[in-house]
Amino acid sequence: MEEPLIGITIGDPCGVGPEIVAKVLSRTDIARWGRLFAIGNTKILETSLELIGSSKRAVSIEHPEQAHIGSEAITVLEVPKITVETPILGENTVNAGLVSHAWVEEAGKLALEGEVDAIVTAPINKTSWTLAGIKETGHQEVFQRLSGSEKVYTMLISGELRCMHLTTHLSLPEACAFVKKDHIKDAITTTDMHFQKWGFKQPKIAVAALNPHGGDSGLIGREEIEEITPAIEDAQTLGIAVEGPIPADSVFNQAIQGQFDVVVVLYHDQGHIAIKVHGFEKSISINLGLPFIRTSVDHGTAFDIAGKGIADETSLVEAIRTASELAMGAGIKA
Secondary structure (H helix, E strand, O other): OOOOEEEEEOOOOOOOHHHHHHHHHOOOOHHHHOEEEEEEOHHHHHHHHHHOOOOOEEEEEOOHHHOOEOOOEEEEEEOOOOOOOOOOOOOOOHHHHHHHHHHHHHHHHHHHOOOOOEEEEOOOOHHHHHHOOOOOOOHHHHHHHHHOOOOOEEEEEEOOEEEEEOOOOOOHHHHHHOOOHHHHHHHHHHHHHHHHHOOOOOOOEEEEOOOHHHHOOOOOOOHHHHHHHHHHHHHHHOOOOEEEEEOHHHHHHHHHOOOOOEEEEOOHHHHHHHHHHHHOOOOEEEEEOOOOOEEEEOOOOOHHHOOOOOOOOHHHHHHHHHHHHHHOOOOOOO
16 A cells, blocks of 8 residues: 555544644654545634644645645645534534534445545544434444444553553443443453564563452452453463453553553553553553554543634644554554
8 A cells, every 4th residue: 555545534623623633734754654634624624733833724625635735825625514603612512512522433435435545533532422313423433334343442652651442431330330241251252363463473461450359269249250361361271462460550551561462451541541650741542453443542522622712732642653654654653
């Protein structure tokens, strides 16, 4: 593949998404990662370009193949038949929910149709989606529906630390109830399959414990004994290099030191806190289980700083770099 064609959604127009997309597509070094274009609204991106003092302008295109980043312009694919109202920065609005959802759906359809080699997403706001009557809680759920994928997982990356999440958008009681042998085994085998595809000959996988001290032999919970360990043992019989359950207060440091390539974590905050403490600015997410490449920033809409021109685009740069490397078959690099 010469240059991967990558579509980038601009996220909720009332947040920092358009700003960070404008910043990234204005950079002189970003074109090395492929032919990049925005999926959103030309006028909104024009406003963001003015906000950051960029000399570039936003130009509308009708098809991804028209994408380019020139010295004077960035290209934007708009979704027809949707009305985009002037954003109220820092506010949840019905229109913001509707249009940001439409842009996500357009990205997913382009990926499924093979019109792009990868998609990268800027942050949406779940409250705005709810106000707009949208039942899905995030990007992953939209892409899972569009693709008909049975199981889709989220993995977060920051440098050498990688956390594959067994669950994400579940309450803590629901997440704990999901910690079952078959679910954990599937997460382990899915992780192993993807990492081998990404160039790891035999990935070293750790599974985090659920309870403090790994349950202390059943004194502080029995999930490790009854569900997690049997799943790990089953995976080991398949030749997978997996260890655990390892207490969560130890396993992340072990992974950072190189003992493991990836940690399977059991619920949202178990992995998110570790990743963001380790390296918030560079953290990104990747979906496992979709039939296409999707990476994303690992931060929210940041309504409190929307329109101020101070949003950091580092996470989006990392997401684009990773999407490009995956599309070109180069795997995952720290």
